[in-house]
Amino acid sequence: MPKVSMTVNSKAVSRDVDPRTLLVQFLREELRLTGTHVGCDTSQCGCCVVHVNGAAIKSCTALALSLDGADVTTIEGLAHEGVLHPMQEAFRENHGLQCGFCTPGMIMSAVDIVNRKGSDLDEATIRHELEGNICRCTGYHNIVKAIADGAQKMGATAHAAAAE
Amino acid sequence: MYAFTYHRPDTARKAANLIGKVEDAKFLAGGMTLLPTMKQRLAAPAGLIDLTTVEELRGVEMKGRNLVIGAMTRHFDVANSALVKEKIPALADLAGMIGDPAVRHRGTIGGSVANNDPAADYPSACLALGATIITNKRKLPADEFFTGLFETALEEGELVTKISFPVPNRAAYEKFRNPASRYAIVGVFVAKKGKEVRVAVTGAGANGVFRAAKYEAALTARFHPKGLDGLTPFPAEGLNSDIHADAEYRAHLITVMTRRAVSKALGK
Ligand SMILES: Cc1cc2nc3c(=O)[nH]c(=O)nc-3n(C[C@H](O)[C@H](O)[C@H](O)COP(=O)(O)OP(=O)(O)OC[C@H]3O[C@@H](n4cnc5c(N)ncnc54)[C@H](O)[C@@H]3O)c2cc1C
Ligand code: FES
Ligand code: FES
Numbered sequence: 261m262p263k264v265s266m267t268v269n270s271k272a273v274s275r276d277v278d279p280r281t282l283l284v285q286f287l288r289e290e291l292r293l294t295g296t297h298v299g300c301d302t303s304q305c306g307c308c309v310v311h312v313n314g315a316a317i318k319s320c321t322a323l324a325l326s327l328d329g330a331d332v333t334t335i336e337g338l339a340h341e342g343v344l345h346p347m348q349e350a351f352r353e354n355h356g357l358q359c360g361f362c363t364p365g366m367i368m369s370a371v372d373i374v375n376r377k378g379s380d381l382d383e384a385t386i387r388h389e390l391e392g393n394i395c396r397c398t399g400y401h402n403i404v405k406a407i408a409d410g411a412q413k414m415g416a417t418a419h420a421a422a423a424e
Numbered sequence: 425m426y427a428f429t430y431h432r433p434d435t436a437r438k439a440a441n442l443i444g445k446v447e448d449a450k451f452l453a454g455g456m457t458l459l460p461t462m463k464q465r466l467a468a469p470a471g472l473i474d475l476t477t478v479e480e481l482r483g484v485e486m487k488g489r490n491l492v493i494g495a496m497t498r499h500f501d502v503a504n505s506a507l508v509k510e511k512i513p514a515l516a517d518l519a520g521m522i523g524d525p526a527v528r529h530r531g532t533i534g535g536s537v538a539n540n541d542p543a544a545d546y547p548s549a550c551l552a553l554g555a556t557i558i559t560n561k562r563k564l565p566a567d568e569f570f571t572g573l574f575e576t577a578l579e580e581g582e583l584v585t586k587i588s589f590p591v592p593n594r595a596a597y598e599k600f601r602n603p604a605s606r607y608a609i610v611g612v613f614v615a616k617k618g619k620e621v622r623v624a625v626t627g628a629g630a631n632g633v634f635r636a637a638k639y640e641a642a643l644t645a646r647f648h649p650k651g652l653d654g655l656t657p658f659p660a661e662g663l664n665s666d667i668h669a670d671a672e673y674r675a676h677l678i679t680v681m682t683r684r685a686v687s688k689a690l691g692k
Contacts (some may be wrong), residue, residue, distance in 0.1 A: 303456065303460050316526045321459050321530065323430070325432070
């Protein structure tokens with residue numbers, strides 16, 4: 261079996277894999293990082309979103325082997341030393357989830373939106389950018405609120421870090 | 425997904441060689457179409473030639489008066505390229521309307537063109553702009569490239585390397601999207617270069633992307649949304665009917681989307 265190496269949540273990992281192994285299978289089954297979910301087989305739901313080299317992708321629709329050498333961040337990589345990432349905190353505060361199945365993908369997409377569009381996000385932008393993420397529970401209202409709030413918090417954190 | 429052997433060449437030449445040697449192999453670009461189809465076992469190639477690390481297939485440049493885009497350039501990079509936005513903003517606009525952000529981070533122009541999904545966006549831009557599809561073997565005008573549903577003039581194992589777009593005077597794309605899949609129910613790309621106006625329609629044709637000759641003539645005479653006034657309604661024959669829209673509705677949308685695209689191209 262061919263070997264794949266990548267950095268996942270700042271840790272170097274290396275495994276021999278069947279070429280069929282999707283990134284999401286690699287993360288869940290090989291690395292036991294089960295925060296990344298699978299909600300569909302049509303690449304439409306976004307439960308599986310992770311960051312690869314800084315950009316959000318659907319990990320159910322990429323071969324692990326294609327990402328040899330890549331830098332991957334999953335939902336498990338966001339919190340630091342027991343402190344939630346500002347976007348995670350915003351989902352908690354704004355009741356941005358019900359069953360929670362879509363939440364890891366929502367949060368990874370949300371952080372990607374802020375990385376691309378900055379921290380001042382209006383509702384229309386958030387809804388448009390969230391087109392690749394489906395939630396069966398919330399009706400989206402609180403997710404949109406959470407992302408606007410989380411974006412502000414991320415902006416404030418970045419500001420504080422820059423001022424230090 | 426059925427088992428396959430995996431190959432990761434780093435040049436276009438090696439990729440083309442490999443596809444000739446590995447039995448029943450396919451190129452893998454962004455995987456946004458091929459991998460879901462393989463997961464559903466609708467495709468079962470025995471080998472995959474992954475183009476991820478073929479750097480020479482990536483990038484955007486001007487060559488003479490043409491904007492040339494490498495086959496492995498991702499939708500996100502076309503949508504955000506300063507050069508594309510300057511030379512053919514309609515093309516950047518189109519790329520930004522494909523799927524969702526995560527799809528755009530992976531999907532490529534070469535994969536989209538080679539796949540020729542009847543509801544895909546890029547084929548309409550290629551036809552309306554009079555693009556040339558460049559492969560490892562030859563140069564194919566868009567008018568001869570898209571031959572039917574998921575069918576192109578590509579031969580077995582032929583690699584799309586670049587797509588060359590002549591820069592138009594004005595152009596715009598308007599898309600009526602399927603809200604679930606975000607593919608086009610009807611998409612219309614309008615381009616004006618010199619006196620010639622070309623109108624290409626995707627999502628609607630039972631045989632895939634096509635040019636709307638009558639609308640091209642009318643808009644060549646008068647490049648204005650009102651240029652379509654007084655024409656007989658767009659015929660529904662030869663258009664798709666499915667659960668999303670019937671042929672009559674698609675015919676109606678072609679007129680509406682064409683008018684909107686012309687307005688947009690005029691900066692209105
Ligand atoms: C949820 C979702 C929504 C989408 N929405 C849209 C949409 O709104 N509009 C739209 O147009 N598309 C849409 N797509 C499709 C997307 O744009 C794909 O990226 C595209 O159709 C295929 O490109 P790819 O790079 O992923 O190719 P792949 O899936 O890797 O390959 C597709 C086919 O092309 C062949 N191929 C790839 N590259 C080459 C090459 N250089 N030379 C020869 N053959 C090649 C492959 O062998 C394969 O047969 C969507 C996809 C998803 C999953
Ligand atoms: S599991 Fe990846 S998009 Fe649904
Ligand atoms: S919270 Fe249940 S699917 Fe989104």
